[in-house]
Amino acid sequence: MGAISDNRIKFNKPNLKAIENRINRGEFTKETYIYDADSHLAVRVRPGRSYIDSVFCMYARIRVRGEYKSRMYKRQIMKVGEARNAEITISELRQKVDSLFLEIQEGRDPQVIAQKEAAKQADNQVLIxxxxxxxxxxxxxxxxxxxxxxxxxxxxxxxxxxxxxxxxxxxxxxxxxxxxxxxxxxxxxxxxxxxxxxxxxxxxxxxxxxxxxxxxxxxxxxxxxxxxxxxxxxxxxxxxxxxGVNINRTNRCTGRLDDADFKPYLKSVLALREHDHTSAYRNGRDALLFMLFSGVRRTGTMTVRMEGIDLNRLVFNIIKKGGDQVELPLNTVTAAIVRNRQDYLPEDTEYLFPGMGGRGYYRDTKAVRDIVKNQTGISVTNHDLRRTYKSIGTELDINSVLVDELLSHAREGVDAHYIHPSMTRLRDASQKIADYMVKQAGFDLIDELTSRW
Structure with missing residues (x-):
């Protein structure tokens, strides 16, 4: 084949034909460069590819003007098949390679120039x-x-x-x-x-x-x-x-139910059904109870769907503040609320707390909270009920990780990655908090809730 060395030969028609036969027979089992003895032209061969799929390229060590060390450059010129179809001769390919060699040597590398131009356009877009x-x-x-x-x-x-x-x-x-x-x-x-x-x-x-x-x-x-x-x-x-204005939040709320508040507050909430026989007041009654005994936010409570409740496993799903869904345990009080509502609401009800006429979901408890406030003098917001739940959990020495999980609070650091309490432990913690509040109320809350709609 007129070889000067194994991989360096003079590129001419007979030698290139011999290379084509070797490639098409599959003699090359790894990526190989076959160099032209008279230029920086080379053919890159890859296993499993035919000769026409191989690539003419520049393969040369170049020291760019102004730099101290040379570097190896491998630049694709065109596929062999493309060169053959365009009837480009070896001489023309050598000229292309030599021109590219000189451009790189003079610091005018087309690839680097194109990258800089693309980066400039990207920077311009970012600036826009x-x-x-x-x-x-x-x-x-x-x-x-x-x-x-x-x-x-x-x-x-x-x-x-x-x-x-x-x-x-x-x-x-x-x-x-x-x-x-x-x-x-x-x-x-x-x-x-x-x-x-x-x-x-x-x-x-x-x-x-x-x-x-x-x-x-x-x-x-x-x-x-x-x-x-x-x-x-x-x-x-x-x-x-x-x-001289401070726009940061500095007035953190501290409202919660004290031990002496539970009996009058819960009695007043249960009596909401006596105030008016519309579904809005029953929604308000049960929503206040559910928020107090689950620790769930107002929006999370109002948007609980019937399909997201599993009384066999005693769990329910809510949408967290950030939009993610989370599964939480039902304790005896929240499970009683769910069963009571399922017994009296239409079977096709979508939400646990449906809106007027069954459309959408119940929105706010302000009206019923005002009634309770006027009757008892106890003024608590929806979030005060959640704050009560967490405060009692802390006072009962329940692990803070369990309480945070029940409240769907975000946790950070290593603990958030490794510590994932079981549903059993979460339910036990929730039940402990619920039992404490019922005990402070001093009456059978579940019996009074479920005795009638």
Missing amino acids: EARRSFKDMIYGTPVDESDECLPDGFIAERRSGQRYLVDIRNKCEVLLVDLLDLPLHSISPEQVKTVYLQKVGRGKTQLDCAMRILRSIWNWAQTKYDDSDLFIRNPVSRAMKQL
Whole structure:
């Protein structure tokens, strides 16, 4: 075959024909380069591929001008089959390789240039994104003229829960409407102060929440576009500092039911069915009891579906604050609430606490809480019931991991990865808390609840 060495030969028609026969017979069992003795041209051969699927390439060690060490370069020129179809000669292929060799040697590597250009275009695109309006930063870049948006905004990337989404829309589109169409990076402390002073009369609590949302979105953008140099200092933090206003939550609630409150409170809740015979008051009665004896949030309680309850296993499913589903245990009180409602509600009821006329789910307990407050003087919110549940769990020395699991609180660190309490242990903990509250009430709660609808 006129070989100068095993893998280095002079590329001409007879020798290339011999290489073709060897490749097509499958003589090469690993990736091999066959070099041209007169240039930096080579044929790359791979096992299981025919000659026309092999590749003409440049194979050379090159020291780029200005560098001290040479490096090996392997660059594809074209497939053998493509060269054959285009009737490209070996001489033309050698010229291509030699030209590429010289370009790389002079520091004009086409591949590197293409990569830099692609990176530049990507940087330009990032810069365009970084200059988006406050509104587009929230919801994502709009797609054409439709209402759809790309998943490149704060909401999509943070995967915010439904409650937070409602807060974002209500606060931003009402209280921060004057800033929505401005590029987020251009919003200044002066503009933030102006909005705050104009809108604070509508309610400081709601406006503080809106400012916290704006601050969070700005911080998210700063992290996302940290190479753009557009986001330097958060305008909300600067504006609030200049105004001397603290928008952080400092008034943590401490409301809960004390031991002496259980009897009058529970008696009043059970008596709601005497106040009015509509389903709303029965919903309110059972919702308050369910929240108190399960520790579940209001939204999680209201959206419990009948299909998510298994009385044989004594478990039920809720949607957590972040949107994930979690399975929790039923204790004797919450199981009695479920059985009582299943006995009296229509069979096709979707939710444990259905809305008026069976449509949707029951929304709020404010009306029934006001009745209880007027009758007993005990004023507790929905979340106070949840706070009572956790406080009692702590006072009874129940393991904090069990209590957090029952409340669907997020846990972090190694414990969150390795510690997953069994449903039996969770049910025992829940039952212990329920038994304590029933004992403090001093009467048979389940009997009075289930004696009549």
